[in-house]
Amino acid sequence: MTYRITLVPGDGIGPEIVDSAVRVLNAVGQKYGHAFVYDTALAGGCAIDRFGEPLPDESLRKCLDSDSVLLGAVGGPKWDGLPGHLRPERALLGIRKELGLFANLRPVKLMKVLADASPLRADVAGRGVDLLIVRELTGGMYFGPRGRGRDETGENAFDTEIYSRAEIERIGRVGFKTARKRGKKLTSVDKANVLESSRLWRETMHELALEYPDIAYTDMLVDNCAMQLIRDPSQFDVIVTSNLFGDILSDEASQLTGSIGLLASASLGAGTRGMYEPIHGSAPDIAGQGVANPIATILSAAMMLNLSFGLKREADAVETAVEAVLAAGARTRDIAAGGAYVTGAEMTERIIKAL
Ligand code: IPM
Numbered sequence: 001m002t003y004r005i006t007l008v009p010g011d012g013i014g015p016e017i018v019d020s021a022v023r024v025l026n027a028v029g030q031k032y033g034h035a036f037v038y039d040t041a042l043a044g045g046c047a048i049d050r051f052g053e054p055l056p057d058e059s060l061r062k063c064l065d066s067d068s069v070l071l072g073a074v075g076g077p078k079w080d081g082l083p084g085h086l087r088p089e090r091a092l093l094g095i096r097k098e099l100g101l102f103a104n105l106r107p108v109k110l111m112k113v114l115a116d117a118s119p120l121r122a123d124v125a126g127r128g129v130d131l132l133i134v135r136e137l138t139g140g141m142y143f144g145p146r147g148r149g150r151d152e153t154g155e156n157a158f159d160t161e162i163y164s165r166a167e168i169e170r171i172g173r174v175g176f177k178t179a180r181k182r183g184k185k186l187t188s189v190d191k192a193n194v195l196e197s198s199r200l201w202r203e204t205m206h207e208l209a210l211e212y213p214d215i216a217y218t219d220m221l222v223d224n225c226a227m228q229l230i231r232d233p234s235q236f237d238v239i240v241t242s243n244l245f246g247d248i249l250s251d252e253a254s255q256l257t258g259s260i261g262l263l264a265s266a267s268l269g270a271g272t273r274g275m276y277e278p279i280h281g282s283a284p285d286i287a288g289q290g291v292a293n294p295i296a297t298i299l300s301a302a303m304m305l306n307l308s309f310g311l312k313r314e315a316d317a318v319e320t321a322v323e324a325v326l327a328a329g330a331r332t333r334d335i336a337a338g339g340a341y342v343t344g345a346e347m348t349e350r351i352i353k354a355l
């Protein structure tokens, strides 16, 4: 089979880590007899520099025309002063929205060999961390009405958290179905003690829960969830939540594994085409030094193999190779705890050898 992948390397460490993932994909293709064909699209800060806009039409078209998108990271201090609609992050939000990628899956797993890198106390880490955050990705505060105004005290600004029942149902079903394939536990996270949008969220989730009697369902308030993630993350299997809460909780959860440099994500819509990206940012402070951890992007490519191309065996092989290399002691700087480390390129080579 031939699969057409649009690469969006973006800014900062984006190009290095996407290059690593492409090398691994090519090795997979060679071993299992698949052809991956790539097209590269500029988006983010590099597109602002070149074309004056974060997501040029041509880049969006390349994403729409592909079987899937692999993205590095966008943004950096260079573009921080730009107005909202011209910021690099608009590229990311634009691709998510235009491709209809409403479900963002962020698995968080503490590998036994990396337990030392986790800031969790040994007895808490020992109970294990293996959860998945299902974050709504095309609604809520990120896309609601916004603006600036004035009142008698001076200038003000507002953003709006707005969710329709249909949007909640759509993401809720992804939550239940994902739980069904894992540990059959779903926690829906909201702020229903204060927010009207959360009350509709909770009502809708309760109605859905009746359709999935095999799933152990609970509600949790977001502030409590933030605490429970640190107190006892082993209680969670699948968490489903809004765009904004999911953004915050997934960065928090990533730290349980030792490094945000390990965490992959998939953004999916109604069809099989998805966008795959590490959950970390462009890390401009370490760009070009060769020390960036490519594992999050490599694991994102593995998610692409599984979820968009149905190549589960190949995806498992990549994950197993990553685990084997870590078990053999290879560490990039972020997970070396001050000890010896290898470059991102060397880590990539070792993963390819382990394949
Ligand atoms: C993420 C990022 C993005 C988000 C930013 C870069 C717009 O933090 O994917 O979590 O907030 O969604």
Ligand code: MG
Pocket: 247, 248, 251
């Ligand atoms: Mg984020």
